[in-house]
Every structure is written in C-alpha cells, then in structure tokens.
Amino acid sequence: MTMSSFLSMEHINKSFNHVPVLKNVTFNVENGEIHALLGENGAGKSTLMNILGGVHQPDDGAIILNGQTVEMANPRTSQSYGISFIHQELNVISDLRVYENLFLGAELKNRFGFVKVEEMCDKTSDILAELGVDIHPKTYVRHLDTSYKQMIEIARALLHKSRLIIMDEPTTALAEHEVDRLFTLMQNLKQTGVSIIYISHKLREIEQVCDTYTVLRDGKVVGSSPMKDGQLDEITKLMVGRSVSEERLTEPYPFGQVALEVKNLTREGFFWDINFTVRKGQIVGFTGLAGDGRTELFESLFGYRKKYSGQIKIFDRGVTINHPKQALKAGIGLVPKDRKENAIIKDLNVIQNMSLSSMAHFEKAGFIKGRAERERFNFYQQKLNIKVSNPKATIDKLSGGNQQKVVIAKWLEVNADIIIFNNPTQGIDVGARREIYQHIVSLAAQGKAVIILSSEAPEIRKVCHTIHVMYQGEVTAQFDGEEATDDEIMSYATGSKRRR
Ligand SMILES: Nc1ncnc2c1ncn2[C@@H]1O[C@H](COP(=O)(O)OP(=O)(O)OP(=O)(O)O)[C@@H](O)[C@H]1O
Ligand SMILES: [Mg+2]
Numbered sequence: 001m002t003m004s005s006f007l008s009m010e011h012i013n014k015s016f017n018h019v020p021v022l023k024n025v026t027f028n029v030e031n032g033e034i035h036a037l038l039g040e041n042g043a044g045k046s047t048l049m050n051i052l053g054g055v056h057q058p059d060d061g062a063i064i065l066n067g068q069t070v071e072m073a074n075p076r077t078s079q080s081y082g083i084s085f086i087h088q089e090l091n092v093i094s095d096l097r098v099y100e101n102l103f104l105g106a107e108l109k110n111r112f113g114f115v116k117v118e119e120m121c122d123k124t125s126d127i128l129a130e131l132g133v134d135i136h137p138k139t140y141v142r143h144l145d146t147s148y149k150q151m152i153e154i155a156r157a158l159l160h161k162s163r164l165i166i167m168d169e170p171t172t173a174l175a176e177h178e179v180d181r182l183f184t185l186m187q188n189l190k191q192t193g194v195s196i197i198y199i200s201h202k203l204r205e206i207e208q209v210c211d212t213y214t215v216l217r218d219g220k221v222v223g224s225s226p227m228k229d230g231q232l233d234e235i236t237k238l239m240v241g242r243s244v245s246e247e248r249l250t251e252p253y254p255f256g257q258v259a260l261e262v263k264n265l266t267r268e269g270f271f272w273d274i275n276f277t278v279r280k281g282q283i284v285g286f287t288g289l290a291g292d293g294r295t296e297l298f299e300s301l302f303g304y305r306k307k308y309s310g311q312i313k314i315f316d317r318g319v320t321i322n323h324p325k326q327a328l329k330a331g332i333g334l335v336p337k338d339r340k341e342n343a344i345i346k347d348l349n350v351i352q353n354m355s356l357s358s359m360a361h362f363e364k365a366g367f368i369k370g371r372a373e374r375e376r377f378n379f380y381q382q383k384l385n386i387k388v389s390n391p392k393a394t395i396d397k398l399s400g401g402n403q404q405k406v407v408i409a410k411w412l413e414v415n416a417d418i419i420i421f422n423n424p425t426q427g428i429d430v431g432a433r434r435e436i437y438q439h440i441v442s443l444a445a446q447g448k449a450v451i452i453l454s455s456e457a458p459e460i461r462k463v464c465h466t467i468h469v470m471y472q473g474e475v476t477a478q479f480d481g482e483e484a485t486d487d488e489i490m491s492y493a494t495g496s497k498r499r500r
Contacts, residue, residue: 005064006031006195007052007164012061014047016397019389021047023219025061029164032193034186036206036227039216040239040429041401042387045199046088048216049166052197053085054078082163086153086170088199088400088427094142099124101141102156127155132181147173147290154182158189165189168199169400172426175289175455177494183209201401201429203232204458215239240431248462249441250481255465256280257315259449260332260418262301265310270296271473274310278418278449283440285464285481287457288493293473294453298420302334303327314418333416335408335424344403350391351377354410380409383439384432401427412439419443420451425459437463457489471495 007029014022022044029035037045050056052063054072063070065081072078078085092101099120108116108123124137133151141149150173157165171179186196186209198210206213207227214224215238223238236244258277265274271293278284286294300308303321312319314330321327327334344353355373377391384405388398395403404427411419421440425433441463444450454460460467464481469492477492491497 005029006066008062008064009048009052010062010064012048012051013059014044014051014056015059017389021219022051022058025216025219025221027214027221027224029195029197030212031195032190033211034190034196034198034209036210036213037197037199037216038206038213038235038239040385040387040431041201041405041427042399043216043239044219045216046168046399049085049168049197049199052078053083053166079160082161083166084157084160084162084164085166086157086168088168090146090149090153092141092149092152095140097138097140098128098135098144098152099137101152102127102137102159104156106160123159124155127158130158130185131155132178145173145290145295147175147178150174151178158185162194164195164197166197166199169201169427170198171200171202171205173290173423173455175292175493176457176490177289179205201425201427201433202456203235203430206235207232217241236430239429242431244430244434248482249437250283250444250463250465252465252482253281255282256447258313259315260451261311261313261316263311263313265297265300265308265312267296267300267305267308269473270300270305271470274475276468276475276478278451280417280447280449281444282466283444283450283452283464283481285452285454285460285467286470287454287460287467287489288470289455291472292470292493294470295422296473297470298334298422298451298453301327302332302420328416331417332420333411333418334420334422335411336422344395344407346396347394349393350388350395350398350406353395354380354406355413376409376413380405380412384409384435401429401432404428405432408436412436412443416448418449418451420453422453423455424452425454425456433459457484457493458486461486461489469493471498 005028009027012022012025025048039045047056051058052072054075054077063072070081102124103120108120110116121137128135131151131154135148154170200206210227212226213235215222215235217239233243256279259280260278262274262276266272274297288294296305299305301321303323303326306322312321319330351373354377380386386405387402395406408424424436440450452460452464461481461484467479467481467484468475469477469489471493472495476498
C-alpha cells in the first residue's frame with residue numbers, strides 16, 4: 001500500500017482441493033515492526049505464511065519485497081531473501097545435536113572444507129545464553145523437552161541474521177519467563193530494523209509486544225491497524241465474531257470423597273516428595289516453568305515412567321502404576337500435551353482420530369459405530385467450532401489448532417474418574433478455549449476429579465479450585481484458585497520464594 005512497505009503480499013488467493021482458504025488477502029509489513037497476524041483456528045494464518053516462506057504457491061497474487069516482485073519458489077528462495085521461519089509444527093531433527101540443528105544446511109567450514117565444530121558450538125552457546133536456555137550445544141535433541149525444541153527453532157532463526165522473521169506460535173511450549181526473554185530479544189531485533197510477523201493465540205502477548213495487527217477471518221482480512229492498549233475485546237470480536245467472557249468459570253462448592261491421593265512421590269532426578277489430593281468434583285492445577293517436573297510427575301502417575309517411590313491411593317486403595325493400562329484400569333485418563341508425538345495418528349481421518357481411544361465407549365452404547373461416531377463428531381465440531389471441510393480426510397490436512405481440538409474432543413469423551421489434562425489449550429483460539437474450560441468445569445460438576453497442567457497461570461486461575469506451583473521438581477506453593485495472583489505464582493515458579 002504505502003511506498004515504504006518492506007513487504008506487501010497483494011491479492012493472494014489460495015485453495016486446497018477447490019476449497020478456498022485465502023481470499024484476496026492483502027497484507028503489509030513495515031521495516032522494524034512487530035506485526036501480529038491473528039485469527040481463529042483455520043482462518044488461514046499458517047497458509048499465508050507458508051506462501052511467504054515458499055512452502056506453498058499462491059493460486060494468484062503477488063509478493064513484493066523492498067519494491068521488487070519476488071517469486072518464492074521454495075523455502076530456500078525465501079531464506080535467500082532474508083526470511084526466517086519458525087514453524088508452528090516444530091521442525092527440529094531429533095537425531096542431530098543442538099548445534100547441528102542450528103547450523104543445518106549452513107555449516108561453518110574452514111578453507112579445507114572441514115566443519116568448524118567448536119566455533120559452531122560457541123555461537124550456539126552464545127545465542128542460547130541470550131535466550132536464557134541452559135543446554136549444552138552437543139546434546140542430542142531427542143533428549144530434550146518440547147519447550148527446548150521450541151527454543152532451538154527460535155535460536156536458529158536468530159542465528160541467520162534475517163530481515164524478516166516469521167514466528168508461527170513460537171511460545172506454545174514456553175513458560176512465561178521464557179516468553180519474556182523472547183520478547184526482549186524481539187524488541188532488540190526490532191531496533192536493528194528487523195521485521196517480525198507474530199502469530200499467537202495468547203492475546204495478552206500480542207498486546208504486550210506487537211505494534212500492528214491484522215485479523216483474518218475465514219480466509220479474508222477483516223481488520224488491520226496499529227495496536228493500542230485496551231483493544232483486545234475488539235480484536236477478539238473481529239476474530240470470533242462475538243465477545244468472549246473473561247470471568248472466572250469455577251465456583252467453590254463442596255467436593256466429594258478423595259479420588260486421588262499422592263504421598264511422598266519421588267523419582268530421583270525429576271521430582272521429589274510430592275504430596276497432594278484431588279477430590280471428586282475438584283479441579284486442581286499444576287503450573288511452573290519448563291523443567292519444573294510437572295510433566296514427568298504426571299507421566300509417572302499415568303505409568304509412562306516407572307521407578308518412582310512413594311504412595312498412590314485411588315479411592316483410598318493403594319495402587320502401583322507401571323503401565324498406562326494399569327492407570328486406565330485404575331480410572332486415570334491423561335490427555336497428552338504433544339499432539340504430534342502422542343495424540344494423533346496421521347494416516348487416520350478426522351472422525352477416526354476423534355473416536356480412537358473412546359472406542360469402547362461407542363461400542364458399549366450399542367449404537368452402530370459409524371453413526372455414533374459421526375454424531376459425536378458433529379456435536380464437538382459445533383461446540384468447539386472445528387474447521388474441517390472434509391471429516392474423511394486425513395487429520396494432517398487440518399490447521400494446527402483444529403487438530404488439537406479433535407484431540408481434546410476425543411478425551412472429553414473418555415470415561416475416567418480422574419482426568420489429567422496436559423496443556424489442553426495449547427494453540428487453541430480464544431473462543432474455543434473458553435468452551436473447553438467450560439466443558440472441563442462441567443466434568444468436575446459431574447463428579448470427576450480433574451487435574452490441569454499448564455504453563456499459563458492466568459488462564460488456569462479461572463478454572464482451578466486449587467493451584468500447586470512447582471519449581472525444579474518440588475511443589476513450592478499451594479493456593480486457592482481465587483487467592484493466587486499471577487505475580488505471586490511467578491515468584492514461586494522461579495524459585496525466588498518458597499513455602500509448603
Ligand atoms: N495441505 C492442506 N491441504 C488441505 N487443506 C489444508 C492444508 N493446509 C491447510 N488447509 C486448510 O486451510 C485452512 C487454513 O489453515 P491454516 O493452517 O492456514 O489455519 P491457521 O489460521 O494457521 O489455524 P491455527 O490457528 O489452527 O494454526 C484450514 O481449514 C485447513 O484445513
Ligand atoms: Mg496455524
């Protein structure tokens with residue numbers, strides 16, 4: 001539009017299998033600005049960025065960079081124009097070391113063609129230090145937790161001294177203080193004239209860090225302006241077409257009997273001396289930073305990891321859990337946090353993915369399976385607004401957030417007495433988040449014992465009766481949901497304060 005726009009994507013159209021996904025989209029980014037690209041799950045954000053990144057070709061439209069029309073034939077071309085892409089689906093290679101991932105395709109070599117391992121390691125260490133990440137450059141990525149993998153993606157983009165960095169949900173797996181570090185870095189990059197396109201469903205982050213926003217709805221641009229304070233309601237409305245309440249969802253009410261009791265649970269190197277109870281009807285949250293041990297703790301409770309010491313009691317009966325089957329039998333269900341690694345089966349279609357682990361449920365009900373499946377699917381499709389043009393297509397054709405909605409819907413159907421949700425709203429848009437939490441609250445009201453693990457304290461405060469804060473494998477504080485403030489939770493999560 002303006003002469004000075006560093007990047008203009010003009011009149012972009014894109015269809016997949018004759019379904020239009022981007023409709024005449026025009027999108028401008030200026031030099032040295034942080035530009036938020038917003039919209040519900042399936043609105044077309046990643047598709048637009050994949051076109052800029054040379055992953056997909058537009059059906060028509062133009063990309064103009066610094067006044068020149070450019071063709072992004074493939075990801076390499078895009079990179080050669082100084083564009084780095086942090087992908088929504090983590091793109092790191094598990095069998096390579098951290099520094100190898102960072103320098104992949106751009107290895108430093110000396111004049112004899114030998115790779116300069118130590119120099120690459122030093123540069124890797126420098127960037128990781130800037131990001132505040134404490135991992136050795138020679139660590140194999142497969143040993144790392146998701147949040148570190150995300151940091152590696154970010155580090156790789158920073159390394160390449162790009163002019164434009166696309167960040168497609170870079171903070172889904174990060175805890176708040178890591179997000180703060182990233183924001184500081186983004187501000188510094190901005191000062192040097194680097195432009196950033198920032199995609200996120202965490203609207204508070206958007207308000208904090210972005211200068212400009214553009215909202216996509218059903219593949220069309222429905223708004224674009226400078227970011228001002230106090231605009232989030234308005235932006236939400238643009239995104240989902242209605243306002244979304246910010247109020248607390250859960251009220252205190254009398255709980256039932258103790259469903260789960262954990263005493264002195266310890267797994268050396270991961271978590272120590274954990275004690276808590278969850279009653280029927282109660283929603284208990286666990287929060288903390290990366291490396292706080294909460295995922296390991298609950299994976300142990302679910303039988304993914306053996307060799308813990310301490311006691312687990314379910315409805316007052318001592319149990320030993322060494323395998324997920326034992327956990328399920330004892331009445332525990334776990335919604336895994338990483339849909340890519342644990343929760344979806346790429347070769348199955350959307351409906352099949354949703355009914356996968358609740359198969360027994362469908363069969364017991366005595367329906368013809370196909371019809372029951374279809375009805376459940378329709379119910380959740382409407383409730384969570386799952387955007388899917390063909391439910392019989394494989395699930396990987398869905399946008400990231402819509403895949404996550406399918407996974408969540410599947411688990412909302414599981415008939416366990418104790419349900420553990422690990423980061424249930426990761427990558428989910430603001431409207432559907434509210435629906436998911438409402439559903440979780442109604443599960444509790446039906447007498448389920450619910451545990452939510454989340455790095456987003458402000459969010460779980462709205463649904464949890466009790467919140468436990470973890471730091472380096474220990475519970476450092478316990479709050480009533482209403483009593484806790486975000487700052488207080490943060491000071492226990494960072495270890496600067498502790499109480500039991
Ligand atoms: N390779 C593909 N084949 C078919 N359809 C696709 C493909 N990639 C994306 N789509 C469809 O295009 C639409 C937009 O998807 P896109 O991934 O751009 O959404 P998004 O805005 O990034 O959403 P999210 O917030 O969930 O990541 C969705 O309806 C999706 O199903
Ligand atoms: Mg996306």
